[in-house]
Each structure stands twice: as structure tokens, then as C-alpha cells.
Amino acid sequence: MESLISTGLAQLDLPAYPADAAAKLAKYGNLLMEQNQVMNLTAITQPFDVATLHMLDCAPLLNCGRLEHAKLIDVGxxxxxxxxxxxxxxxxxxxxxxxxxxxxxxxxETVAEELALEGVTTLHARAEEAGQDGSLREQFDFATARAVADLGLLCEMCLPFVKVGGRFLAMKGPECQEELDRAARAIPTLGGVLKGCYDYRIPHTDITHRVVVVEKVAPCPAKYPRRWAKMQKTPL
Known part of the structure; x- marks a missing residue:
């Protein structure tokens, strides 16, 4: 797995990363497969797929903003x-x-210790409730989400965490234009502007994925995010 990840990272034209990154990601993948036998963590269970569809699929987000010394919240x-x-x-x-x-x-938390990753905090909460917490609201340079929820709903859950000048990076498939169209009203309502889409091919595969980049240009109105049921019933 380490070799797959190493050669894949080299194909992605990423900013500089540590020499031991591929080894750490391979160890992460092995820990994931081991834990998945007792806890439902992923439907992706083969080493090749873990290396490509998890590790190499996520890495290109480094090309969507300057993450060095930044604060990022990974929602869901x-x-x-x-x-x-x-x-x-x-x-x-x-x-x-x-x-x-x-x-x-x-x-x-155990994985972070095993990989010697410092500066990792876990937060047990619902996103729509945490987004109303003053200690978290508009405190992050970046928010990310790799979820199946519609983009408009994701924006309402994630943009409240992002400070003005920061970015929300939403991981999507390339066929998400309808979602973008539906989110056209939600994004500016929440203080954002669509910065663009970054498409990439996952190394060692023929799969293309997309990062939707939303920049925060104004504070999010205090009433957002709403309760989950309200979001679903009346999307922005």
C-alpha cells in the first residue's frame, strides 16, 4: 500500500509534504482495515481501494488552499x-x-497517536448545533466535508464554521452541476461565493472527482445553521 500511495502522491503535483507521509497513510489504511472488522467504518475494504479511493482521493485538497498553519474542521x-x-x-x-x-x-484519537500526529482535536457533536457555538462559529480557515448530502445542505452545515476569507472545500463527483444550481441561492445567503471547481483524476484509476471551493466573503447570518429537520424541509 505504501508504494501505491507514494507513487500516487507524486502524480498529484501537491505542495511539499513530509518524506514519511506515504508510510503514515499506509499505516492509517492498515489500521482502518483492521478496525473495520469490528466497527463499521468503510465499505472500501481492499488495500488497493483503500490506498486509492481513500488516501489518494483526499490528498488533492491540498491544491485548493494554503493549509500550512491553518485551522481546519472536517465536518462529519x-x-x-x-x-x-x-x-x-x-x-x-x-x-x-x-x-x-x-x-x-x-x-x-488512537490513530492520531499511532501516527504521531499532533494538533488533532475530536468533537462529538451535531454540525448544526456546533455551528451555533460561539467558540466554534467562524473560527476556522477551512471546513471540509466528504459526504453524500446535497451541496446546499452541506453549505449550511459547514460555512458557519468558516471565518471571513476562509474556504469550504466540498468533495463531490464531477456530475454535480445540478447540486451547484440548487445551491446557487444558499451559498450567498450564508456569506459565501463559489470560487470554482477543481477536478482531478485519482492516481492508478480512471475515476475523476471534484472539489467545490466556496470562499467566505461575509459573516453568516445568526439564524444559520438551522435545525436539521428544517434544513431538509425548506432548503435555502
């Missing part, structure tokens, strides 16, 4: 993607992993 982190991959590649990144399941977060 699940098994740690993309946050833990970005931390391994950019050690000066201050990382907060937010998830609704404490068991996953406890495992991620």
Missing part, C-alpha cells in the same frame, strides 16, 4: 476523511474532527 469526518489524510500531508495544520459517533472519534 466518519473514518477521518479527508481530515486525517490532510494532516499527515501537512503536519502544521490544526485539525478538528467533528462527528456524531463517539466510537469513531475515540478510534481516530
Amino acid at each position: 469526518t466518519g473514518a477521518g476523511f479527508p481530515g486525517m489524510v490532510l494532516k499527515a500531508l501537512c503536519p502544521t495544520l490544526s485539525l478538528t474532527l467533528l462527528d456524531g459517533l463517539q466510537k469513531r472519534l475515540s478510534w481516530l
Whole structure:
């Protein structure tokens, strides 16, 4: 797995990253596959797929903003993607992993220790509630999400965390134009502007994915994010 990751990273034209990054990501992948036998963390279970569809899929976010010494919150982190991959590649990144399941977060704390990653904080919370917390609201340079929720809903959950001048990086497939169209009203309502889309091919595969880049240009109105049921019932 380490060789796959190493050669894949070299193909992505990333900013400088530590020499041991591929080894750490391979160890992360092995820990994931081991833990997945007792905890439902991922449907991706083969070493090649873990290396490509997890590790190398997340790495290109480094090309979407300057992460060095930045503060990033990974909303709905699940098994740690993309946050833990970005931390391994950019050690000066201050990382907060937010998830609704404490068991996953406890495992991620163990992974961070195993990989000697410092500056990783876990947060057990619902995103829509945490986004109203004054100690978290508009405190981050970046927010990320690698989730199946519609882009408009993701923006309402994630943009409240981002300070003015920061960015929300949403991981999506290339066929997300309809989502972009639906989010056209939500993004400016939440203080954002669509900066663009960054498409990339995952190394060793024929799969193309996209990062939707939303820049925060104004404070998010205090009433957002709303309760989850309200978001779903009446999207922005």
C-alpha cells in the first residue's frame, strides 16, 4: 500500500509534504482495515481501494488552499476523511474532527497517536448545533466535508464554521452541476461565493472527482445553521 500511495502522491503535483507521509497513510489504511472488522467504518475494504479511493482521493485538497498553519474542521469526518489524510500531508495544520459517533472519534484519537500526529482535536457533536457555538462559529480557515448530502445542505452545515476569507472545500463527483444550481441561492445567503471547481483524476484509476471551493466573503447570518429537520424541509 505504501508504494501505491507514494507513487500516487507524486502524480498529484501537491505542495511539499513530509518524506514519511506515504508510510503514515499506509499505516492509517492498515489500521482502518483492521478496525473495520469490528466497527463499521468503510465499505472500501481492499488495500488497493483503500490506498486509492481513500488516501489518494483526499490528498488533492491540498491544491485548493494554503493549509500550512491553518485551522481546519472536517465536518462529519466518519473514518477521518479527508481530515486525517490532510494532516499527515501537512503536519502544521490544526485539525478538528467533528462527528456524531463517539466510537469513531475515540478510534481516530488512537490513530492520531499511532501516527504521531499532533494538533488533532475530536468533537462529538451535531454540525448544526456546533455551528451555533460561539467558540466554534467562524473560527476556522477551512471546513471540509466528504459526504453524500446535497451541496446546499452541506453549505449550511459547514460555512458557519468558516471565518471571513476562509474556504469550504466540498468533495463531490464531477456530475454535480445540478447540486451547484440548487445551491446557487444558499451559498450567498450564508456569506459565501463559489470560487470554482477543481477536478482531478485519482492516481492508478480512471475515476475523476471534484472539489467545490466556496470562499467566505461575509459573516453568516445568526439564524444559520438551522435545525436539521428544517434544513431538509425548506432548503435555502
